[in-house]
Amino acid sequence: xxxxxxxxxxxxxxxxxxxxxxxxxxxxxxxxxxxxxxxxxxxxxxxxxxxxxxxxxxxxxxxxxxxxxxxxxxxxxxxxxxxxxxxxxxxxxxxxxxxxxxxxxxxxxxxxxxxxxxxxxxxxxxxxxxxxxxxxxxxxxxxxxxxxxxxxxxxxxxxxxxxxxxxxxxxxxxxxxxxxxxxxxxxxxxxxxxxxxxxxxxxxxxxxxxxxxxxxxxxxxxxxxxxxxxxxxxxxxxxxxxxxxxxxxxxxxxxxxxxxxxxxxxxxxxxxxxxxxxxxxxxxxxxxxxxxxxxxxxxxxxxxxxxxxxxxxxxxxxxxxxxxxxxxxxxxxxxxxxxxxxxxxxxxxxxxxxxxxxxxxxxx
Amino acid sequence: xxxxxxxxxxxxxxxxxxxxxxxxxxxxxxxxxxxxxxxxxxxxxxxxxxxxxxxxxxxxxxxxxxxxxxxxxxxxxxxxxxxxxxxxxxxxxxxxxxxxxxxxxxxxxxxxxxxxxxxxxxxxxxxxxxxxxxxxxxxxxxxxxxxxxxxxxxxxxxxxxxxxxxxxxxxxxxxxxxxxxxxxxxxxxxxxxxxxxxxxxxxxxxxxxxxxxxxxxxxxxxxxxxxxxxxxxxxxxxxxxxxxxxxxxxxxxxxxxxxxxxxxxxxxxxxxxxxxxxxxxxxxxxxxxxxxxxxxxxxxxxxxxxxxxxxxxxxxxxxxxxxxxxxxxxxxxxxxxxxxxxxxxxxxxxxxxxxxxxxxxxxx
Numbered sequence: 207x208x209x210x211x212x213x214x215x216x217x218x219x220x221x222x223x224x225x226x227x228x229x230x231x232x233x234x235x236x237x238x239x240x241x242x243x244x245x246x247x248x249x250x251x252x253x254x255x256x257x258x259x260x261x262x263x264x265x266x267x268x269x270x271x272x273x274x275x276x277x278x279x280x281x282x283x284x285x286x287x288x289x290x291x292x293x294x295x296x297x298x299x300x301x302x303x304x305x306x307x308x309x310x311x312x313x314x315x316x317x318x319x320x321x322x323x324x325x326x327x328x329x330x331x332x333x334x335x336x337x338x339x340x341x342x343x344x345x346x347x348x349x350x351x352x353x354x355x356x357x358x359x360x361x362x363x364x365x366x367x368x369x370x371x372x373x374x375x376x377x378x379x380x381x382x383x384x385x386x387x388x389x390x391x392x393x394x395x396x397x398x399x400x401x402x403x404x405x406x407x408x409x410x411x412x413x414x415x416x417x418x419x420x421x422x423x424x425x426x427x428x429x430x431x432x433x434x435x436x437x438x439x440x441x442x443x444x445x446x447x448x449x450x451x452x453x454x455x456x457x458x459x460x461x462x463x464x465x466x467x468x469x470x471x472x473x474x475x476x477x478x479x480x481x482x483x484x485x486x487x488x489x490x491x492x493x494x495x496x497x498x499x500x501x502x503x504x505x506x507x508x509x510x511x512x513x514x515x516x517x518x519x520x521x522x523x524x525x526x527x528x529x530x531x532x533x534x535x536x537x538x539x540x541x542x543x544x545x546x547x548x549x550x551x552x553x554x555x556x557x558x559x560x561x562x563x564x565x566x567x568x569x570x
Numbered sequence: 571x572x573x574x575x576x577x578x579x580x581x582x583x584x585x586x587x588x589x590x591x592x593x594x595x596x597x598x599x600x601x602x603x604x605x606x607x608x609x610x611x612x613x614x615x616x617x618x619x620x621x622x623x624x625x626x627x628x629x630x631x632x633x634x635x636x637x638x639x640x641x642x643x644x645x646x647x648x649x650x651x652x653x654x655x656x657x658x659x660x661x662x663x664x665x666x667x668x669x670x671x672x673x674x675x676x677x678x679x680x681x682x683x684x685x686x687x688x689x690x691x692x693x694x695x696x697x698x699x700x701x702x703x704x705x706x707x708x709x710x711x712x713x714x715x716x717x718x719x720x721x722x723x724x725x726x727x728x729x730x731x732x733x734x735x736x737x738x739x740x741x742x743x744x745x746x747x748x749x750x751x752x753x754x755x756x757x758x759x760x761x762x763x764x765x766x767x768x769x770x771x772x773x774x775x776x777x778x779x780x781x782x783x784x785x786x787x788x789x790x791x792x793x794x795x796x797x798x799x800x801x802x803x804x805x806x807x808x809x810x811x812x813x814x815x816x817x818x819x820x821x822x823x824x825x826x827x828x829x830x831x832x833x834x835x836x837x838x839x840x841x842x843x844x845x846x847x848x849x850x851x852x853x854x855x856x857x858x859x860x861x862x863x864x865x866x867x868x869x870x871x872x873x874x875x876x877x878x879x880x881x882x883x884x885x886x887x888x889x890x891x892x893x894x895x896x897x898x899x900x901x902x903x904x905x906x907x908x909x910x911x912x913x914x915x916x917x918x919x920x921x922x923x924x925x926x927x928x929x930x931x932x933x934x
Contacts, residue, residue: 375756379805391817392739392876393899394793401796401814402776408769429758432765434802435812441743441797441846442817450765453755453805482805512756535757 211238213246215318219311219553220293220546226307227291227300233281233341236260236333240280243314243331252321253329256354260333261343263354264317266326272495273326275360275524276317276556277344277515278310279335286540299543304532308544309363312531312553316560323560328357335515339484344515348522359495360519361556365532368548368555370500371510372424372489372527374517378454378465379433382407383477389444397444401437404448408432410472411452419457422489424509426457430472451481455511458486487517490525502559503529529556575602577610579682583675583917584657584910590671591655591664597645597705600624600697604644607678607695616685617693620718624697625707627718628681630690636859637690639724639888640681640920641708641879642674643699650904663907668896672908673727676895676917680924687924692721699879703848708879712886723859724883725920728874729896732912732919734864735874736788736853736891738881742818742829743797746771747841753808761808765801768812772796774836775816783821786853788873790821794836815845819875822850851881854889866923867893893920 211229215222231239240260248255253264260280282302291300298308310331317329332343339345347354364371384404389397416428430452437448452473456465462483470478490496491507500507510516510528519526531548575593579586595603604624612619617628624644646666655664662672674695681693696707703709711718728735748768753761780792794816801812816837820829826847834842854860855871864871874880874892883890895912 377756377806390876390899390901391793391795391797392741392819393791394795394819395791396899399775399795401799402772404799405769405772405776408766408772411763412766412769427757427759429755431755431758431763431808432801433755433805433807433809435765435768435799436802437796438798438800438815441815442741443797444795445797448799451802451805455756455758512754535754535760 211242213242213314215246215314219315219549220298222315223298223303223308223311223544223549224291224293226310227298227303230289231280231282231302232284233334233337236280240331240333243280246314247317250318253317258347258350259343261347262331263328263347265328266323268322268326270324270326273328273357274495275328275330275355275357275519276313276363277330277332277360278306278313278363279332279343280310281333281336283336283538288540288542296546297543298546304365304542304544305537306364306530306532308532308549309365309530309552311549312556313363315553316556320557320560324562325560327560328354330355344518348518355522357524359493359499360524360526361499362514362516362526362528363530364514364528365530365534365537366510366528367533368531368552369505370503370507370527370529372491372507373421373458373487374510374512374514375426375428375458376456376460376462376465376484376486377513378456378462378469378483379481380452380469381479381481382450382452382473384448386444386446388439388446391442391444394444400445400448404435404437404450407450407473407476414472417457419459421457421459422491424489424507426509427511428457429455456486458488461485484513485517485521487520487526490520493525496525496527499527499559503555575606577606577678579610579678583679583913584662586679587662587667587672587675587908587913588655588657590674591662591667594653595644595646595666596648597698597701600644604695604697607644610678611681614682617681622711622714623707625711626695627692627711629692630687632686632690634688634690637692637721638859639692639694639719639721639883640677640727641694641696641724642670642677642727643696643707644674645697645700647700647902652904652906660910661907662910665906668729668906668908669901670728670894670896672896672913673729673894673916675913676920677727679917680920684921684924688926689924691924692718708882712882719886721888723857723863724880724888724890725863725893726878726880726890727894728878728892729894729898729901730874730892731897732895732916733869734867734871734891734893736855736871737785737822737851738874738876738878739790739792739822740820740824740826740829740848740850741877742820742826742833742847743845744816744833745843745845746814746816746837748812750808750810752803752810755806755808758808764809764812768799768801768814771814771837771840778836781821783823785821785823786855788853788871790873791875792821793819820850822852825849848877849881849885851884851890854884857889860889860891863891863923867919
């Protein structure tokens with residue numbers, strides 16, 4: 207397949223991001239890129255490097271009072287005619303540029319060039335974030351090497367338009383089933399049409415008014431949507447079942463259990479089965495480590511609507527935020543790109559956070 | 571595969587039906603049975619036998635004033651744990667017993683044993699009725715050998731509970747599409763959910779009141795039903811399309827064109843596309859040949875709700891009725907069966923129709 211690329215961490219942020227984009231790493235095919243990351247970081251004297259599968263972890267060990275994680279995934283969704291990438295108009299275009307090789311470039315440059323951060327840093331570059339949870343590299347590390355992730359705070363370099371996004375919403379997918387009775391469609395009065403019955407389920411969805419709760423100062427925005435519908439037996443048969451798959455995105459003031467109870471209520475009278483779920487994560491911006499980060503990088507924290515691996519850190523008891531270059535709305539699109547200015551801005555602001563000059567004066 | 575069975579046309583109706591059931595003939599696999607039918611009828615001195623593919627046509631040529639067709643299909647739907655069959659409690663059980671090997675047994679016995687019918691008879695045993703129309707054996711014969719089907723009247727031995735069912739309803743399948751705009755389900759307010767939009771289509775179906783028009787004295791019963799619904803892109807995407815496949819069964823006072831215009835009206839505002847259709851057939855019971863048949867076999871004619879090949883005869887200008895043993899509601903079911911008494915009754919009544927003793931006295 208691909209030869210392992212060589213990564214030159216002396217490259218500026220834009221060209222380094224392009225090199226990462228060009229290092230094809232669709233989920234399940236991260237090995238060449240993981241090899242390159244491992245090789246590049248192993249040459250950095252102030253880092254200890256460890257490896258698990260196609261994930262690479264590098265850390266400083268300066269005995270600082272605080273340790274933080276800076277994490278990003280190496281994988282991308284499948285290519286869509288957008289690989290390799292290119293630089294044009296101040297933007298890096300191409301597969302994974304926004305989600306999230308711009309953020310990975312920031313983390314790699316910080317890892318290589320900040321030899322004496324004021325906080326010890328654990329850099330995590332992991333595999334298989336874009337696929338089913340069972341394959342997620344961060345999940346695997348948390349299970350096999352929980353000590354590698356021990357920290358007071360974590361920054362996940364997911365695209366957030368270079369702003370701090372706190373917490374994340376939870377997600378719950380359920381199947382809502384309507385039942386009927388089969389009959390030949392030429393004698394439909396002998397049957398009971400389960401697809402017609404689904405009209406009521408869809409009517410409830412249309413009438414639903416999603417909440418916009420404020421959690422720890424951030425306003426979240428929920429959503430309840432059919433993402434699949436399927437029913438039918440044959441072109442001449444009254445169908446006896448219709449399944450509406452509903453995705454509920456819920457604010458982090460609710461647990462998955464509470465979300466399930468809510469949907470049981472919304473779809474009362476129907477067979478409702480959970481397909482999959484992910485807990486949300488509270489913003490945790492009240493924690494000192496989070497406050498120090500927000501104060502160092504500046505800007506107004508925003509809520510994160512989508513589910514991200516910050517929830518995994520949250521479940522480990524580690525407050526975490528999303529902070530990375532790129533517009534999350536461009537993730538997974540053919541046109542994805544990331545502004546070089548945002549990559550540079552993220553790097554510069556995190557450099558301030560990790561450097562003595564960037565610390566609050568009263569601690570200086 | 572199966573060895574060609576030998577058919578003994580001297581068998582009584584019940585055992586002959588069982589022999590036909592046991593001669594496996596799922597659509598596309600009729601050859602052994604067609605061979606056996608051809609062989610058995612070729613041994614009958616008063617018949618001329620012709621063959622096209624897996625269809626067999628046998629005819630008397632007595633120079634009668636009138637010629638009638640007696641037709642049945644040899645194929646069955648796929649087995650459902652109901653092959654071979656058995657006789658139990660006065661019923662022949664098994665694959666195709668009801669649809670329509672009981673009727674084929676009647677036709678075979680009439681062909682073999684009525685040497686001098688008062689009407690010339692063309693017996694048609696054809697293939698591939700249970701599959702897509704392009705493969706239909708009767709359609710193929712009508713195209714290749716239209717002279718083989720020339721007649722004043724046709725009896726299709728489809729199960730009708732041994733009663734005369736006149737005409738048949740037409741069928742029209744359309745796809746009704748709703749459109750929306752994709753978005754990530756975590757930011758659903760940026761999208762427009764096409765599955766939610768389908769609620770309106772389903773509401774129109776639920777509210778629809780089907781007609782029950784009387785056509786030539788028979789009351790038909792229409793139906794408008796969703797038979798498929800499909801929508802969805804991914805578990806985290808607001809879907810931009812939903813397709814509801816609707817089957818309209820309409821009385822034979824409407825043409826397919828009129829049915830299409832009606833559905834364009836019912837689903838006004840949506841993209842409505844025809845998938846397939848079949849014209850209905852008027853009962854034609856006012857025609858002398860049909861009246862003679864009804865008067866000979868007795869009973870009260872009923873409408874046929876389902877589409878059958880009588881519509882094909884109707885399109886050829888030949889009035890046709892369904893008349894065969896078995897409950898059409900059992901067709902295509904695992905439990906299908908046919909009462910031997912109904913098979914015998916159909917045979918006996920058709921024998922009367924074809925025999926001098928059965929003719930109206932004023933003609934005797």
